[in-house]
Amino acid sequence: MNGFQGSYSMNENKTGFAHEVAAICVLAGKILLQNGAETFRVEDTMNRIARNFSVNEAQSFVTPTGIIFSIEDRDVTQLVRITHRGTNLRKVTQVNSLSRLIAEGELGLSEAYRRLKEIERSDHVYPNWIQIVAAAAASSCFLLMFLGKWEDALPAFIAGGVGQAGTIYFHRLTKVKFFSEFMSSILIGLIAVLSVKIGAGSELNKIIIGAVMPLVPGVAITNAVRDVMAGDLVSGLSKSAEAGLTAFAVGIGIALALSFN
Structure with a gap:
């Protein structure tokens, strides 16, 4: 000491x-x-x-x-x-x-x-453009992992990147996480629908699934399960509710976008 x-x-x-x-x-x-x-x-x-x-x-x-x-x-x-x-x-x-x-x-x-x-x-956060490119690349990889077609990789790349950019932008407008995730999922759904309609993509479901994966609250879900198993029920249930709200926001955003199909 x-x-x-x-x-x-x-x-x-x-x-x-x-x-x-x-x-x-x-x-x-x-x-x-x-x-x-x-x-x-x-x-x-x-x-x-x-x-x-x-x-x-x-x-x-x-x-x-x-x-x-x-x-x-x-x-x-x-x-x-x-x-x-x-x-x-x-x-x-x-x-x-x-x-x-x-x-x-x-x-x-x-x-x-x-x-x-x-x-x-300290502010060791990657620049926004790197986050957007990483989300876009991850979306294409998720699409291929879910047995999507190579021709759908580009639409998933674009949708995933736009979705991440939307999350960053809408989060600046309001600190309500639900709103930013909801709006981002709408953008992802609209781009996926548009890409299929113009012939740039073929499997709508696979494009959407790949593009929304960067929005999935994986860390929150993992921590929620870990906390519940450790007996921290208040924290576990709170984090589960938070993850559930994120999933709900993504779900209704995609559903709203698909209504335009």
Whole structure:
């Protein structure tokens, strides 16, 4: 350690030290939860960090929309509200690596907090054009995986790319995820219908299935199942409902587009 804990011990200010530990644990949990980590990982990481700083009476309660962290013997409780969630496994990996460094005694409180703030502020997100091209390429690959025809790969490529671009654009207009996914699925359905009508594609269903795959909430579904199996029923059911809303938005968007066929 870097002497941070020692300074508190010398001043017998254990409550102040506990507040610092709680701040680090909550920040680590916040980063994990906002970037796609499952509830068990968030709680386990927070408790491990606390134990590695010699705080053994820590309790954490995590839901998809909030974190409560408490140190019982010091009457320390912190709460943080989670207003947005996404998927950035790079940040999840970085926090896990930092937790291991703390466990090995290589980081003290101040350095750990500084690095966590750097991770939180970092913006390691691919540019929009790369996300669009990747979604388009993935759509073509999914179509072929579902035994679609090669001649339908181009319509699926275009539909998948436009769908991803629509998701990015509509999400800027409103933070309501349901709306952006609904509008994007309409665009995908219309492009698929148009491509078949003009003869650029042949199998409408395969084109649509391939193009909507980038919108499928795979991480949310996986985490929901993992949380339910681990006994975190509140988080598991909440994430299941969130994934269900995404599936519903995609479904009704495609259905609306097909009504123009």
